[in-house]
Amino acid sequence: xxxxxxxxxxxxxxxxxxxxxxxxxxxxxxxxxxxxxxxxxxxxxxxxxxxxxxxxxxxxxxxxxxxxxxxxxxxxxxxxxxxxxxxxxxxxxxxxxxxxxxxxxxxxxxxxxxxxxxxxxxxxxxxxxxxxxxxxxxxxxxxxxxxxxxxxxxxxxxxxxxxxxxxxxxxxxxxxxxxxxxxxxxxxxxxxxxxxxxxxxxxxxxxxxxxxxxxxxxxxxxx
Amino acid sequence: xxxxxxxxxxxxxxxxxxxxxxxxxxxxxxxxxxxxxxxxxxxxxxxxxxxxxxxxxxxxxxxxxxxxxxxxxxxxxxxxxxxxxxxxxxxxxxxxxxxxxxxxxxxxxxxxxxxxxxxxxxxxxxxxxxxxxxxxxxxxxxxxxxxxxxxxxxxxxxxxxxxxxxxxxxxxxxxxxxxxxxxxxxxxxxxxxxxxxxxxxxxxxxxxxxxxxxxxxxxxxxxxxxxxxxxxxxxxxxxxxxxxxxxxxxxxxxxxxxxxxxxxxxxxxxxxxxxxxxxxxxxxxxxxxxxxxxx
Numbered sequence: 094x095x096x097x098x099x100x101x102x103x104x105x106x107x108x109x110x111x112x113x114x115x116x117x118x119x120x121x122x123x124x125x126x127x128x129x130x131x132x133x134x135x136x137x138x139x140x141x142x143x144x145x146x147x148x149x150x151x152x153x154x155x156x157x158x159x160x161x162x163x164x165x166x167x168x169x170x171x172x173x174x175x176x177x178x179x180x181x182x183x184x185x186x187x188x189x190x191x192x193x194x195x196x197x198x199x200x201x202x203x204x205x206x207x208x209x210x211x212x213x214x215x216x217x218x219x220x221x222x223x224x225x226x227x228x229x230x231x232x233x234x235x236x237x238x239x240x241x242x243x244x245x246x247x248x249x250x251x252x253x254x255x256x257x258x259x260x261x262x263x264x265x266x267x268x269x270x271x272x273x274x275x276x277x278x279x280x281x282x283x284x285x286x287x288x289x290x291x292x293x294x295x296x297x298x299x300x301x302x303x304x305x306x307x308x309x310x311x312x313x314x315x316x
Numbered sequence: 317x318x319x320x321x322x323x324x325x326x327x328x329x330x331x332x333x334x335x336x337x338x339x340x341x342x343x344x345x346x347x348x349x350x351x352x353x354x355x356x357x358x359x360x361x362x363x364x365x366x367x368x369x370x371x372x373x374x375x376x377x378x379x380x381x382x383x384x385x386x387x388x389x390x391x392x393x394x395x396x397x398x399x400x401x402x403x404x405x406x407x408x409x410x411x412x413x414x415x416x417x418x419x420x421x422x423x424x425x426x427x428x429x430x431x432x433x434x435x436x437x438x439x440x441x442x443x444x445x446x447x448x449x450x451x452x453x454x455x456x457x458x459x460x461x462x463x464x465x466x467x468x469x470x471x472x473x474x475x476x477x478x479x480x481x482x483x484x485x486x487x488x489x490x491x492x493x494x495x496x497x498x499x500x501x502x503x504x505x506x507x508x509x510x511x512x513x514x515x516x517x518x519x520x521x522x523x524x525x526x527x528x529x530x531x532x533x534x535x536x537x538x539x540x541x542x543x544x545x546x547x548x549x550x551x552x553x554x555x556x557x558x559x560x561x562x563x564x565x566x567x568x569x570x571x572x573x574x575x576x577x578x579x580x581x582x583x584x585x586x587x588x589x590x591x592x593x594x595x596x597x598x599x600x601x602x603x604x605x606x607x608x609x610x611x
Contacts, residue, residue, distance in 0.1 A: 171591035196553035203545060218582075221589060233418035233465075242589065256589070261571040262564045266588055270563035271555045287555060 120250035123222035123243045124214040130159045130254075131209035131226070138204040149198045156197075161246060161253035162190045168255065168265045173276050181281055188288040189268075195292065206231065209239075217242070222252065379492070380562065386495040390558050393500060397540075405540035417542055419463040424535045425474065426455050426462025431513045435477035439485045444475035451475075479516070480509025484573030493562055501565040 242256040491504030554560035
């Protein structure tokens with residue numbers, strides 16, 4: 094990178110961070126929120142000076158700021174949510190968040206100059222908003238349609254992402270189906286054990302029927 | 317950024333993008349065929365009848381009465397994938413550059429033009445029918461036997477349709493989820509659709525069956541090669557891959573059949589995003605519009 098470009102980049106970064114600091118003056122619309130998140134993530138992915146681990150962590154930071162994992166967890170468990178003790182709920186939120194960040198973190202390494210294009214937004218039931226985007230991949234690869242669902246936590250001005258729908262498949266709906274099945278067959282303890290086990294491994298696990306011998310309540314899997 | 321396009325139905329076109337969908341629809345790449353009817357925009361209010369309430373509940377949560385059999389076939393398919401299809405696709409992917417894989421994918425898609433044409437017409441989608449004809453003419457000529465998707469760059473993306481979808485638009489419920497050996501995810505309705513589509517596909521009139529079989533194999537391997545990373549990651553991200561694939565398949569098929577504004581879809585969204593309005597009175601948390609502070 095030439096000196097001049099480096100200066101330009103630094104200047105841009107400075108302006109950007111100022112802009113971000115000043116941003117709360119006016120709350121961003123849902124579309125602006127998605128636009129901002131997308132460009133923040135792409136800037137991080139584009140920065141080749143970052144090491145893999147740093148890159149993942151930074152993207153994770155953006156994700157933690159932009160997603161409402163409390164709401165996502167409640168939506169994913171739906172009716173089962175209320176059957177969990179407050180302590181189990183807390184564990185679920187943490188573990189599920191970690192699961193998402195591990196599995197989706199892996200996708201980041203395959204970034205190949207994709208661009209995010211906003212296609213439109215609209216108001217949904219009870220004040221939610223959805224924002225449609227597509228990821229343009231170029232090189233003869235098909236674009237990918239990604240819709241975001243946003244909600245404002247009560248008493249705040251900031252929109253948070255509560256679901257991502259990729260090519261018609263909703264993250265919340267898909268995980269809900271899976272957890273429903275697991276809850277039905279083994280209850281909350283089994284589900285939490287599976288989550289912890291998977292997180293500990295950072296890897297795929299056996300199908301539930303094979304049962305990993307994990308006792309209800311014991312979170313971590315033995316290697 | 318503020319000049320966003322107005323919301324509109326998403327033009328349909330599936331693709332391997334399915335695989336990228338969080339939990340992918342495919343067990344084996346071939347099931348892309350069945351899932352291909354992607355068009356989220358059903359015909360305008362005119363021709364479609366609203367589903368009756370009973371049909372709605374059946375279509376929305378069909379359950380999985382055939383689960384034991386499905387799971388057995390699913391795990392068979394997973395083995396075929398692990399031992400045969402995936403390794404072949406990996407080898408193919410090493411030799412064939414991605415742009416060529418994409419070109420082949422386009423060409424195979426182009427050959428299926430009669431299926432898209434007939435079904436778009438049967439569903440009363442006039443502009444999709446026109447687009448399908450136009451795409452075939454342009455891509456077969458300028459696009460060199462469909463290898464290049466020229467029409468897409470002229471603003472006419474794929475408008476795929478299949479007979480399973482047509483039946484759905486006509487009000488036929490999907491029936492139970494069904495996994496076929498090798499072919500992967502389907503439903504009773506979509507299986508009938510596949511059979512009809514294979515008649516509509518007139519390639520058989522022009523070439524002998526060994527060619528068709530060869531084409532099918534090549535297509536399967538090529539599709540799988542384009543989905544290598546996606547399927548691996550989807551497997552890894554899921555807790556029960558069978559359920560993940562089933563849910564994704566059903567979501568995509570429902571989207572292909574129902575309109576965004578349909579009663580059915582609104583009900584499903586209500587269920588998805590406001591589950592606390594369900595039967596259970598929230599015991600501890602889960603008040604409407606929960607705020608950031610969990611206990």
